[in-house]
Amino acid sequence: MNQTTEQFQATAAFAAMMDNADSLKAFKQSFFFPQHNGNDVIYFCGNSLGLQPKSVPAAIETELKSWRELAVGGYFGGENPWLYYQDYVSLSMAKLIGAKNNEVTAMNTLTVNLHLLMQSFYKPTKQRFKIIMEAGAFPSDQYAVETLVKINGFSPDEAIIEISPREGEKLIHEEDILSAIKTNANELAMVMFGGMNYYTGQLFNMKRITEAAHEVGAVAGFDLAHVAGNVPLSLHDWDVDFAAWCTYKYLNAGPGATGGLFVHEKHANDIETPRLGGWWGNDEKTRFKMEKGFIPKPLASGWNISTAQVFNMVSLKASLALFDDAGIDNLRKKSITLTNYLEFLLKQLSNISFEIITPENSDERGAQLSLFFKHDGRRIHDEMHNNGIIVDYREPGVIRVAPAPMYCSFADVYRFYEILKNFK
Structure with a gap:
């Protein structure tokens, strides 16, 4: 989990390796995910509304x-x-x-x-x-x-x-x-x-x-x-x-x-x-x-x-x-690596034009990256949703992408990148 940007790889195998080494990976199974075409969505919107823990119905x-x-x-x-x-x-x-x-x-x-x-x-x-x-x-x-x-x-x-x-x-x-x-x-x-x-x-x-x-x-x-x-x-x-x-x-x-x-x-x-x-x-x-x-x-x-x-x-x-079980320091450590990996993959994209306006220094940001689009931000956002990616849009021109470490994986981040590679 201590990978540097230089060690990141834009491959599904690398994402799988990172998930296998993640001591918090089991927490993903503690949440309900909305579905898209029979599969879990890529949910990067916990900065707006978090997912429902599976323990909630029994608690209620x-x-x-x-x-x-x-x-x-x-x-x-x-x-x-x-x-x-x-x-x-x-x-x-x-x-x-x-x-x-x-x-x-x-x-x-x-x-x-x-x-x-x-x-x-x-x-x-x-x-x-x-x-x-x-x-x-x-x-x-x-x-x-x-x-x-x-x-x-x-x-x-x-x-x-x-x-x-x-x-x-x-x-x-x-x-x-x-x-x-x-x-x-x-x-x-x-x-x-x-x-x-x-x-x-x-x-x-x-x-x-x-x-x-x-x-x-x-x-x-x-x-x-x-x-x-x-x-x-x-x-x-x-x-x-x-x-x-x-x-x-x-x-x-x-x-x-x-x-x-x-x-x-x-x-x-x-x-x-x-x-x-x-x-x-x-x-x-x-x-x-x-x-x-x-x-x-x-x-x-x-x-x-x-x-x-x-x-x-x-x-x-x-x-x-x-x-309490995961520990906020452990979550923060994963979050930094997960968000850094997201940033690394986004910088590989050449087919869509945007600027990451969130600070590059991980000490000056959390789990969210804000992507500023001079043009077509709303259209790109809607296309993400049509492909099973849940993010949100804020005027003017920003798509907020937030992989919450409690329930998001490196594979989620890589799938997000793979889908975006095909956008026009």
Whole structure:
């Protein structure tokens, strides 16, 4: 699995050799694949929606059985008492993002959690009110930040600083982010970046961005939608203030699944950290006294508002069991080799014209390569689908190709290349 680009070969035999040496190859059999002409599709779209683990139907039936046989008693009895359901997934997610268990919880969905967290951590004054984010962030992030500053009485044009790629380039330079933080030191309240840009697949240096934000007295938060389950993180050690992520992409939790949330313990342990309160975030010792006066749990779960969304967490719990078995560091090691092999094969193609706009350095990307087509991108995308290849298209002109290491193989990558060789 430690092959270098120079050792790669554009042959089916080489791909088979790599798969035979892959210690994670058995996990592919743990997932259902859509079918195309009676065969599994080549599924390179886990950056949009992960596949369904085969353990999910039985896991759902377990909770249906508790509901069927115990009704409200399922909160305290059954195989997985629902009262604590968010706790069943927090430890595994904490491992994936490099956090302590008390810093992670599952609740709501990604954008809802970003709104709630920014309500806690954006504390603007007349002097310090600006937010730095990436230009071209996912629209939901743009909307969330725009409405946040408006609610606080500021103009988005004045309060939001967007860091763009340089003229004629597709990627953002790290020094431009750090320079903007330093330049706006006296006015900056928050840095709210995507951990990885959804369009280019560029992975940002969250450790350095956090350090720079803290050096000027600002807080640092991240949207980890394309990072969680893709790249190992160390949010606690990096001193990140807050983060949120969805679980339906690389974490395979299914459409609309419950989101994840991180609050560094220096904030989570402080019950005076402001937040919007709800019954499920209240101190469990006093929750059932049904009294006025919100007393948050001194944990990330002190941000919980409503009852755990059991059926939106079942698939996440099932998928995280696979991540526990595989190990995120092992998955990352395979992912780097798999994506490097994909890049190697793509560079052998001369029949179609595109540019790989994702960083070439594997430390600056995850499992995704973004292929930019000046012309015919949509047509090429549709032709891929017609040939049993599931990828997605993003305007303007990008096909995102993401071989998730949990269930994608080197043979999948080679088959993808073989099919593309015949395109016109």
